[in-house]
Amino acid sequence: MTGSFQRYLRAKRTIDDRALDRRLLGELRETLAARASAGDGPLRVLEAGAGIGTMITRLVGWEVLPPGTTHYTAVDLQSENIAALPDHLDRWADDRPDYAVSTDPLALVGPECRLEIERVDTDVVAYAERTAATHDLVIGAALLDILGLSNLRSLIGTLEPGGAFYFPITFDGGTRFYPAHDADRSVERHYHAHMDNKEGGSSRAGGETLARLQERPGVDVAAAGSDWVVTPADGGYRADEAYALRYILNSIEEAVAEITAGEFDPLEGWLDRRRAQVDAGELLYHTHQLDLFGRVDGSTPSGPDQE
Numbered sequence: 001m002t003g004s005f006q007r008y009l010r011a012k013r014t015i016d017d018r019a020l021d022r023r024l025l026g027e028l029r030e031t032l033a034a035r036a037s038a039g040d041g042p043l044r045v046l047e048a049g050a051g052i053g054t055m056i057t058r059l060v061g062w063e064v065l066p067p068g069t070t071h072y073t074a075v076d077l078q079s080e081n082i083a084a085l086p087d088h089l090d091r092w093a094d095d096r097p098d099y100a101v102s103t104d105p106l107a108l109v110g111p112e113c114r115l116e117i118e119r120v121d122t123d124v125v126a127y128a129e130r131t132a133a134t135h136d137l138v139i140g141a142a143l144l145d146i147l148g149l150s151n152l153r154s155l156i157g158t159l160e161p162g163g164a165f166y167f168p169i170t171f172d173g174g175t176r177f178y179p180a181h182d183a184d185r186s187v188e189r190h191y192h193a194h195m196d197n198k199e200g201g202s203s204r205a206g207g208e209t210l211a212r213l214q215e216r217p218g219v220d221v222a223a224a225g226s227d228w229v230v231t232p233a234d235g236g237y238r239a240d241e242a243y244a245l246r247y248i249l250n251s252i253e254e255a256v257a258e259i260t261a262g263e264f265d266p267l268e269g270w271l272d273r274r275r276a277q278v279d280a281g282e283l284l285y286h287t288h289q290l291d292l293f294g295r296v297d298g299s300t301p302s303g304p305d306q307e
């Protein structure tokens with residue numbers, strides 16, 4: 001892939017910030033606050049596919065995590081992401097004099113909270129299976145479209161009875177670009193087919209996960225839209241969002257070329273047009289996603305995915 005995945009994860013943070021559903025985040029905040037006021041000890045969070053840690057700083061900065069100590073385990077398959085996490089915390093804390101990052105062990109410390117962060121570069125499904133029923137919250141952002149529904153059971157299984165799950169920015173079958181181009185629908189179809197073709201991948205993961213969770217006894221789930229809408233602003237794009245757009249166009253190029261075995265002739269012209277529109281600050285990008293939040297009451301210890 002041309003481009004840095006870690007820079008892409010940093011660049012998409014502002015897009016995620018706009019997209020995340022505030023009602024569900026409020027419900028998450030209230031759930032964690034209620035647990036904290038019950039005096040149940042340090043909060044134990046497992047983040048699956050944590051990338052470079054943008055969810056960590058968001059949950060602290062937006063005061064979603066309760067005051068007190070949180071043990072936060074950030075798991076990602078890619079060691080480069082996990083390696084970049086302390087740098088992300090440092091950059092974030094640089095602008096916030098009330099917060100400090102300490103290393104060895106890694107911790108983010110604020111006026112009222114202390115996050116002790118463990119970084120693990122491994123497959124989160126195996127990790128979740130090894131740590132069954134030991135977490136209060138499991139998070140997986142922009143993950144379930146690549147992880148596969150069959151692994152939902154292991155992720156939820158890492159929760160203690162009464163634990164909560166939060167799966168925001170779960171892709172759900174819409175990739176749109178404007179101004180319109182004749183090849184848009186074919187590009188979208190091939191791009192989604194490529195997702196569906198990957199083991200465990202699904203271009204409709206948001207709705208499928210919601211349906212799966214809803215039909216399970218002992219699981220309470222709420223959902224809301226969290227579409228990405230990237231629009232030009234003042235002739236360019238906000239923050240580093242132009243980089244995110246270019247990275248996505250590169251991903252689409254690779255995916256469509258692979259799934260069509262290089263036999264989709266309009267691709268090159270479509271990409272040239274879209275890249276020129278990013279350079280000119282004219283491209284609008286819209287994807288459809290769902291945020292999912294809920295709780296497990298513990299009556300189904302083997303998780304929501306048991307058949």
Ligand SMILES: C[S@@+](CC[C@H](N)C(=O)[O-])C[C@H]1O[C@@H](n2cnc3c(N)ncnc32)[C@H](O)[C@@H]1O
Pocket residue numbers: 009048049050051052054055075076077078081122123124125140141142143146147
């Ligand atoms: C689209 S990125 C999202 C990263 C981060 N959640 C964010 O929103 O910035 C998906 C991440 O999941 C990780 N991932 C995919 N499959 C995984 C697995 N089986 N175990 C652990 N991490 C995984 C990838 O390495 C990647 O960093």
